[in-house]
Amino acid sequence: MKEVKVNLGNRSYPIYIGSDLIANTQAYENLIKTDQVLVVTDSNIEPMYLTGVLKALNSFDADSYILPPGEDQKNLTNLNNIITELLTRRFSRTGCLVALGGGVVGDLTGFVAACYQRGIQFLQVPTTLLAQVDSSVGGKTAVNHPMGKNMIGAFHQPCGVLADVGVLKSLPDREYKAGIAEVIKYGLIRDPEFFVWLEDNIDALLELQPQALEYAIERSCINKAQVVAEDETEKGVRAILNLGHTFGHAIETGLEYSSWLHGEAVGLGMTMASYMSHLMGWLSEEDHGRIVKLIQRAGLPDKLPTQLQDVDLRELMSVDKKVSHGRLKLVLLKSIGEAVVTDTFDEDVIARTINTYR
């Protein structure tokens, strides 16, 4: 088992990465310092893992709450429903939630933990690659608003993360590949050696070779943990983690959070950010080509969905959280391994970028 530490003073916590962690009693007992536990999961995950998790939580007063699956469940109604459940159970401020699932379950459960009685503990047990390398680490929690993704949320750190690589075998192919997009992101924004490693090992990752997978998750989490430790609440450098996300969120909003996975939108968003960085004269044509190729080899989309042919993506980008003092901020690349956050660019360059990927 590997362990990566997220260093945030008295909010520090470990990420455990390994096999068979999800049903490992010791792991839970290390990380949960209370009696009362509620596992929140969805009806896709439940038949696969819930029994094992509850068995591992045998020494706690543990129960579960099952959500329907899907991004559209990440809303205030479910927040309210889970809080009703907690109040019905007399769940106390010292209790601990366990988020067993992908990013939707993690973000929603984390936000419930942030709000319930002004904040209780929670443990992340991510069951998708995307959640293991990205959304479960760093304390971003939120629900969606019909007008924008993650618009209602909080920074609330978990008390730990259990990333079990074994569960990824049961992940649908598309979801797995969507997770690879966020792995590639770490190479692009701050780890050029890791990018080269990914160029050499993308096939091993796509075949789910355990060693490659553990290495990729560990290296991703180390990168994420370092950025989060530097800038927990995204006043500065943390924004580079949003590479591809402003284009990506506009795509997801345009599709009303359906049909494309978050990682797929981010994958194309990174390709678009790469192209825009090339148009700005920062990224060489060759490096842009390497990025496009790696993202394509990962099986991620390389064109905007046909439903968005006539949608004003630029308009949708304006409601993104990265807008500051009325100016849109974008994460772009100076080179492979060096990201920059900028609000200085010609509108024409965005328009050309969007049109190129229609």
Add this chain to the structure above:
Amino acid sequence: MKEVKVNLGNRSYPIYIGSDLIANTQAYENLIKTDQVLVVTDSNIEPMYLTGVLKALNSFDADSYILPPGEDQKNLTNLNNIITELLTRRFSRTGCLVALGGGVVGDLTGFVAACYQRGIQFLQVPTTLLAQVDSSVGGKTAVNHPMGKNMIGAFHQPCGVLADVGVLKSLPDREYKAGIAEVIKYGLIRDPEFFVWLEDNIDALLELQPQALEYAIERSCINKAQVVAEDETEKGVRAILNLGHTFGHAIETGLEYSSWLHGEAVGLGMTMASYMSHLMGWLSEEDHGRIVKLIQRAGLPDKLPTQLQDVDLRELMSVDKKVSHGRLKLVLLKSIGEAVVTDTFDEDVIARTINTYR
């Protein structure tokens, strides 16, 4: 003008206390460091003060959002409605909300500020005595859940508080007296000299004599600021600020947040906590009598409402946030000026206390 500082490291902020502050341009310009401002208020406050506030905010890009009045507006639906408004206006993460109103407006607006895009700035402009001495200071924000008050919320500090004593003249008599309950609380929990001052000056306060009022607000805010600085997120000593609140919240929940004001429920709650402290052998009969007398002189209720004759108040107390590991915690008094948080008491003593006030 008096100024009290809340010392919380990089989240420190000033409380300004004085006359004509609500329309003072300089005060807003000192405290708001952004262009974009949305004033949230309710339709009772709007005709009295909104025009003046917006005029004072002339140098900002400021607009307003009007809520219906009342405690039942402090809910997730209004949170969502205000966020819809913010998104429609393209309100950015660097914008600032202004909460112009009593505790309901302050708590709801503060929670919107805590959640919108994971946290933006807000300024408290409390227009009730209760909000000036209590709810606007210390960063507790929340909305209610049908099963319990303030069950969904966050600790989110404002960037400043403007307490204008002039606005209290327009406060209905009952609301003003409800605020006195929280003023008395500071004397009871940690400031015996202030309690004596209140015994000597309660009539001046009830007549709204400006000097007495400014002194009482300043002294209340100093007490609150010290407690909050010691324990921002209520892991320990901050809980003493809840004197009378567990009984009080049970009353409010039983009445479904209608007919009694929060301060009225807290006033009777303090009387009940005082009686229970006396039954426990801590508070002398004489001191309990002084407390009862001061709370009565302030015009606060001294009996449970008739609607709650047959309601199980003990049951309602169990869903209070002060429950820890299944044990109810109560704030009681060792003496006037010394509060203690305890989960060690006979159920019989609670039952006798509740029955005495039926």
